[in-house]
Amino acid sequence: MSLEGRSVAAAASLPMRRFDAVIVGAGGAGMRASLQLAEAGLSVAVLSKVFPTRSHTVAAQGGIGASLGNMSEDHWLWHMYDTVKGSDWLGDQDAIEYMCRQAPRVVYELEHFGMPFDRNADGTIYQRPFGGHSANFGDKPVQRACAAADRTGHAMLHTLYQRNVRARTQFFVEWMALDLVRNADGEVLGVVAYEMETGDVWILQSKVTVLATGGAGRIFAASTNAFINTGDGLGMVARAGIPLEDMEFWQFHPTGVAGAGVLITEGVRGEGGILLNANGERFMERYAPNLKDLASRDVVSRSMDQEIKEGRGVGEHKDHLLLKLDHLGPEVIMKRLPSIREIAIKFANVDPIREPIPVVPTIHYQMGGIPTNIHGQVVVPRDGHHNTPVPGLYAVGECACVSVHGANRLGTNSLLDLLVFGHSAGGHIVAQNYPAQAHRDLPRDAGDAPRARLARLDAATSGESVPEIANTLRKVMQSHCGVFRNQELLAEGVSKVMAIAEQVAHTAIKDKSKVFNTARVEALELDNLIETAKATVVSAEARHESRGAQARSDYPERNDADWLKHTLWYRDGNRLDYKPVNLKPISVDSFPPKARTY
Amino acid sequence: MKFRIYRYDPEKDAKPYYQDYDVALAPTDRMLLDALMRLKAQDDSLAFRRSCREGVCGSDAMNINGKNGLACITNLKDVKEPVELRPLPGLPVVRDLIVDMSPFFKQYHSIKPYLVNDTPPPEKERLQSPEDREELNGLYECILCACCTTACPSFWWNPDKFVGPAGLLNAYRFIADSRDQDLEARLDNLDDPYRLFRCYTIMNCTDVCPKGLNPALAIGKIKGLMVKRAV
Ligand SMILES: Cc1cc2nc3c(=O)[nH]c(=O)nc-3n(C[C@H](O)[C@H](O)[C@H](O)COP(=O)(O)OP(=O)(O)OC[C@H]3O[C@@H](n4cnc5c(N)ncnc54)[C@H](O)[C@@H]3O)c2cc1C
Ligand code: SF4
Ligand code: SF4
Ligand code: FES
Numbered sequence: 005m006s007l008e009g010r011s012v013a014a015a016a017s018l019p020m021r022r023f024d025a026v027i028v029g030a031g032g033a034g035m036r037a038s039l040q041l042a043e044a045g046l047s048v049a050v051l052s053k054v055f056p057t058r059s060h061t062v063a064a065q066g067g068i069g070a071s072l073g074n075m076s077e078d079h080w081l082w083h084m085y086d087t088v089k090g091s092d093w094l095g096d097q098d099a100i101e102y103m104c105r106q107a108p109r110v111v112y113e114l115e116h117f118g119m120p121f122d123r124n125a126d127g128t129i130y131q132r133p134f135g136g137h138s139a140n141f142g143d144k145p146v147q148r149a150c151a152a153a154d155r156t157g158h159a160m161l162h163t164l165y166q167r168n169v170r171a172r173t174q175f176f177v178e179w180m181a182l183d184l185v186r187n188a189d190g191e192v193l194g195v196v197a198y199e200m201e202t203g204d205v206w207i208l209q210s211k212v213t214v215l216a217t218g219g220a221g222r223i224f225a226a227s228t229n230a231f232i233n234t235g236d237g238l239g240m241v242a243r244a245g246i247p248l249e250d251m252e253f254w255q256f257h258p259t260g261v262a263g264a265g266v267l268i269t270e271g272v273r274g275e276g277g278i279l280l281n282a283n284g285e286r287f288m289e290r291y292a293p294n295l296k297d298l299a300s301r302d303v304v305s306r307s308m309d310q311e312i313k314e315g316r317g318v319g320e321h322k323d324h325l326l327l328k329l330d331h332l333g334p335e336v337i338m339k340r341l342p343s344i345r346e347i348a349i350k351f352a353n354v355d356p357i358r359e360p361i362p363v364v365p366t367i368h369y370q371m372g373g374i375p376t377n378i379h380g381q382v383v384v385p386r387d388g389h390h391n392t393p394v395p396g397l398y399a400v401g402e403c404a405c406v407s408v409h410g411a412n413r414l415g416t417n418s419l420l421d422l423l424v425f426g427h428s429a430g431g432h433i434v435a436q437n438y439p440a441q442a443h444r445d446l447p448r449d450a451g452d453a454p455r456a457r458l459a460r461l462d463a464a465t466s467g468e469s470v471p472e473i474a475n476t477l478r479k480v481m482q483s484h485c486g487v488f489r490n491q492e493l494l495a496e497g498v499s500k501v502m503a504i505a506e507q508v509a510h511t512a513i514k515d516k517s518k519v520f521n522t523a524r525v526e527a528l529e530l531d532n533l534i535e536t537a538k539a540t541v542v543s544a545e546a547r548h549e550s551r552g553a554q555a556r557s558d559y560p561e562r563n564d565a566d567w568l569k570h571t572l573w574y575r576d577g578n579r580l581d582y583k584p585v586n587l588k589p590i591s592v593d594s595f596p597p598k599a600r601t602y
Numbered sequence: 603m604k605f606r607i608y609r610y611d612p613e614k615d616a617k618p619y620y621q622d623y624d625v626a627l628a629p630t631d632r633m634l635l636d637a638l639m640r641l642k643a644q645d646d647s648l649a650f651r652r653s654c655r656e657g658v659c660g661s662d663a664m665n666i667n668g669k670n671g672l673a674c675i676t677n678l679k680d681v682k683e684p685v686e687l688r689p690l691p692g693l694p695v696v697r698d699l700i701v702d703m704s705p706f707f708k709q710y711h712s713i714k715p716y717l718v719n720d721t722p723p724p725e726k727e728r729l730q731s732p733e734d735r736e737e738l739n740g741l742y743e744c745i746l747c748a749c750c751t752t753a754c755p756s757f758w759w760n761p762d763k764f765v766g767p768a769g770l771l772n773a774y775r776f777i778a779d780s781r782d783q784d785l786e787a788r789l790d791n792l793d794d795p796y797r798l799f800r801c802y803t804i805m806n807c808t809d810v811c812p813k814g815l816n817p818a819l820a821i822g823k824i825k826g827l828m829v830k831r832a833v
Contacts, residue, residue: 054651055703057746058659072726108726115727118717118781120735120742127729152742158658159742166716201696230653263630266656347656350675351632471643515647517613520697523646 020207028181029216031059033401035164036426042171044434060230064157065269067149069416070107074128075147091410092552093597096586099406110423119163133274136300136414149416182454192396203518211438215399220536224367225482228267237403239532247572249405250372252544256305260366262324264351277329281316292602299602302412305365326360373405380429390583411552467512494545539573604684635674650699660747670749690752713773718784734780741775750807756800763796767807767817774820
């Protein structure tokens with residue numbers, strides 16, 4: 005039954021609608037969760053800044069990791085080992101066990117929903133090799149990435165949308181959530197949201213709120229992320245007093261198109277593509293003798309950076325490397341990597357059937373995010389417990405940190421993360437029987453803070469330009485928080501970012517129209533970019549070790565004695581706290597930390 | 603570089619008008635969307651949709667020098683100056699280059715865009731031969747950008763009745779799926795003088811699809827099935 009008649013919140017005098025559940029985000033994670041809620045008969049509102057199939061999950065290319073064993077023997081425990089090792093032991097082993105065990109089930113389910121996976125001759129799902137995935141605990145590469153050509157994310161996102169159409173999920177398209185509504189007890193009671201077409205601000209009251217707002221790669225200048233990936237969920241929780249976990253860990257993908265940022269999937273190397281330096285040398289043989297070009301991403305990106313630093317880069321400025329795949333032959337390229345060819349032709353001016361693609365490590369994925377448990381509940385330290393659930397709040401997908409990716413995510417494990425934890429959060433929410441519960445009263449000041457932000461923007465007649473500040477922020481993050489980091493760079497980065505944060509409070513936009521005001525949307529996004537950037541650079545400066553994607557030239561070694569722990573960043577006072585890594589799986593023996601070689 | 607852009611903000615403009623822009627580009631600006639972002643930094647009131655900037659999300663479809671396309675994969679080298687930009691034709695304009703897509707999505711939703719198979723699924727995947735899977739190529743890649751449908755004269759005249767090329771291509775995507783069991787109902791749903799048969803094979807759709815898909819071919823296949831079913 006739906007209770008969504010339009011009414012006005014007495015306290016807040018904003019128009020209001022009521023639902024059992026509000027989900028912010030219609031990417032893979034949000035739509036996997038919404039499906040379950042809609043099918044269970046909850047009244048659900050799914051908000052998205054863009055039409056659901058335009059969410060950035062659509063851009064994922066390579067595949068979904070699951071030990072189906074369709075190509076050769078495979079086992080979830082091997083997948084688990086690879087993921088723990090890939091995470092440089094910062095991943096929580098209970099969550100990793102849960103994800104890897106659930107993987108086959110959620111992939112089969114997606115197939116049943118209609119996902120157009122590529123097929124083997126025997127009719128089973130085609131799987132390709134991917135970086136860091138191995139058989140028998142690191143022995144040799146294994147084909148574990150379930151793929152739909154090089155459009156896996158597109159196929160998955162459309163399939164999930166289609167299934168939601170079937171379930172009659174209610175979407176609020178081009179609605180932007182601005183802030184959480186929280187009461188004095190810390191319970192989350194819904195969101196304040198901005199309807200782009202009309203410029204109206206609403207309170208969407210709910211018994212449970214799920215954040216699924218995706219990545220925030222737009223805090224960096226060179227990024228594989230879409231324009232809309234601005235870390236809105238991170239900004240929302242940070243402003244609500246909830247910490248962000250492990251934000252120093254950002255993955256550089258080895259192969260973004262040089263100059264353009266557009267991604268070339270690791271699946272290219274999975275299918276046999278290799279990286280070359282200016283001397284035509286396959287340099288990965290030196291850095292990772294065993295898995296070579298298919299070592300984990302942090303290792304490959306660092307090796308590439310090293311090659312460039314030592315003068316073996318390609319091009320006029322010796323600033324990139326080459327990805328060669330012509331030896332795969334036109335047939336494999338056209339069949340397995342058709343979009344990659346399109347991208348290379350469009351964005352790099354080369355046809356990979358004949359010439360190599362110029363590539364460079366490019367920001368791609370945030371391992372950190374909103375701290376959650378395996379049910380997707382957002383958790384915070386409270387009364388001596390490290391992981392106490394915040395009532396009424398869940399987070400899933402790239403904006404969440406369960407943590408299954410630790411300090412470095414393996415390729416194909418994100419799409420998997422969306423499916424597994426979208427599913428588990430959905431199941432956990434359904435089990436709470438929210439339809440039988442009443443809505444809590446809204447606090448008197450519900451909606452005041454975001455309304456004040458909007459009012460300031462409307463009143464400002466002069467001030468800082470939003471695109472200029474955003475660009476400055478991206479440049480600072482790129483040069484102070486890149487592949488290689490050190491104290492001096494980071495400390496300077498912190499003070500620059502804090503100075504930019506001051507400017508963010510003084511932006512102005514010229515466009516004051518209520519109708520589809522994209523300048524206003526960008527200004528509101530900047531409020532989230534800045535929180536994300538602060539969390540990142542402050543956490544990175546404090547972590548005095550190298551682990552996974554955080555590579556510090558002044559602390560080149562991993563330091564388990566002092567740093568085998570998760571960072572928690574609080575917006576208030578820019579404060580840091582830490583909590584232990586869970587090294588204890590659910591049912592199997594722990595994989596104790598050891599040196600990481602590929 | 604010179605631009606001539608359709609402007610309309612219902613809040614302040616009595617009617618639409620064209621605005622001329624001249625924008626200095628950086629050497630790294632390759633695509634039309636790069637130029638639009640530069641324009642927007644100069645005039646923040648210019649409204650358009652964009653997200654992925656790589657031709658996969660379908661946000662930034664617009665009419666570029668008279669032809670529908672995606673700004674993010676339209677190379678600046680390939681467009682004549684002044685570049686005339688208009689919103690997609692045939693849909694209500696919300697503001698500037700932003701159109702109301704709901705008539706388009708309503709037609710997409712009308713074709714039951716999801717797999718129908720009521721047999722209990724096996725424990726593992728449903729099997730599908732590579733040949734059967736091949737049938738979905740050229741169909742499942744549709745990004746719902748609406749370039750095709752808003753280039754189709756039949757849709758302009760009957761947006762509420764004619765499903766349009768994107769909807770029909772997607773209808774065929776499920777008809778062609780060896781795992782789908784709803785063939786008869788899918789054909790019934792389209793067996794109507796308007797829904798399917800308003801297509802007069804004008805081919806505009808196939809001409810403009812930025813993903814190189816061929817809706818006209820898919821429509822031809824549905825028509826073929828209708829004929830086969832009738833005899
Ligand atoms: C180019 C590329 C290729 C990739 N390839 C792979 C791969 O092969 N395998 C793999 O496992 N992973 C891959 N990844 C990573 C993976 O695709 C992403 O991590 C994942 O898709 C994120 O999904 P999500 O559901 O969390 O977020 P998204 O899909 O980004 O969705 C976020 C949603 O939140 C909405 N939203 C955001 N803010 C707001 C707000 N304020 N109000 C309302 N709505 C909001 C957006 O509109 C959107 O609907 C790739 C990533 C990129 C960028
Ligand atoms: S072929 Fe049919 S659908 Fe395509 S443009 Fe022509 S009339 Fe429209
Ligand atoms: S068929 Fe092509 S033009 Fe039409 S909506 Fe799909 S991708 Fe766009
Ligand atoms: S911005 Fe996504 S298709 Fe152009």
